[in-house]
Amino acid sequence: MMGAGSAWLLRLVERLYRAALLIYPGAFRRAYGRDMTQVFRDRCQTAARQAGIAGLLGVCWAELRDLALTAVREHVDEIRRPYRRVERSMTMSAGAPARPVPPRLRLTTAVTALAFVVALLASLNLYLLEDANPLTPAAYSASPLLRFSYDGVYLSALVAAVAACSIVGYSIAQDDATALLGLAVVALVVAFGGFGGLLFRHPTTFLALSLVFIGLLLCGLLVGRAIAVRARARLGRRSAAILGACASTGVALLVNLAVLVPHTIALNPVSHPLYMQGQIGGTHLNSLLLGMAIELLAVVVCTLSIGSALHGATR
């Protein structure tokens, strides 16, 4: 039997259960989460009274295992019957039906996607040039900044990819928890796909890159969240979340551009004089400057577009 002092354990498992409910689709959680928690609480209290901590733990194990299995089934149902999802969110949640995405936000989303593609091509151009140029090792020995800025360009491009996926996630998922869960999975896949190999070869570098990756991602997400909160009243939850995801992508693209510039400047003191002397046929400067200029243009247009959409949502 449990003593009165063990009531904190009941409160703890109830809180854990409530947190575990986040793995359900939002509509189901809003409709039944409170009732499920209440039934769980009743069951735990009975088990604790009858069989003590062992009984309580037995109930917790059975409940959490069941919760995980049914959550998967609920998500499968959501994917298989997308048209019902909208209907359910209208009937089960207290809110009004989902508002359509305004045309200005559609334009912003398209511009952000375009800016992301341009930035990706500019970063790719950088890698291809460096791989092909025999002067690259000399440039790297001449400037320690290059190693850091190279990683910065790479990591910001990965973060932008995750943020761009969140635009798709918020467009499809219809609720924050599902979109965030998907985003976490995408972030893990991108991080391990992008630099996961270092985990075994250079664990310290892997840790450092992971911290920068997470930091950049969190910065972008927090900016996006702040914008989404500001725009929510006028745009509705879903459109505001999409605008926030565009802003997160925009932040990552700004960082990408910001590190691409010093990288290019640090790289060229080695190769540019040789080009000017006619000793090599090409230089990083021409191609990288062009890539930077196009990316700058795309990021400026993207930022203006996000600002315009936010202004329209808050005025």
Added chain:
Amino acid sequence: MGALLLTRAAFYILLSLVDEERHGYGIMLEVTRLTEGAVRLNSATLYRSIKQLLAAGYIDQIDERPDPALDDERRRYYRLTEAGKKAAEAEAVRLEQAVRLAEAKHLLRPGMGESRA
């Protein structure tokens, strides 16, 4: 609304509501009592089944509580609909036929179910 293939949990939930309206935990306790502990529903399966039964029109959610003085006012009560009663009857008949078939094939002997329970 559409026909729902009854799962074991859904069938027992319908059985538990034959006599009276119950809330979620009441359904859970009644199923345990009816099956003498052989079937214990967990909260997640219970509410997933309730969602499906509501969508199929086999149960209704009722606003008034059978005895407000005795219970938490936030609890939601459920009752069996006519369609739900028919679905439970049809399932019971199907199970009875399956039992007869199993007996005919000598898979079941008298008292076997009792010893397992």
